[in-house]
Amino acid sequence: MTTRAVYRFVSHAIRHVPEGGVTYEAFCVTDGCQAESGPHDKQEAAQDWALRHTGSTGHDLFRRVFTDHAKVSRAE
DSSP states (O other), X not given: OOOOOOOOOOOEEEEEOXXXXXXXXXXXXXXXXXXXXXXXXXXXXXXXXXXXXXXXXXXXXXXXXXXXXXXXXXXX
């Protein structure tokens, strides 16, 4: 007796979920510095942290991270 498998490929879509919000962070990437803003609900808060960090240290290169929440659903 042979066992057979049937695969059905279904298209899916991924979309931003507004109620999940967005988180903003900034990381100093100057060699040897590991300072980071921490997560913020407002983009301006992470940007203000980077501006203050530059003012106090002279470091001027940052990695910015924007994190959102997404939901995957079957494409109809």
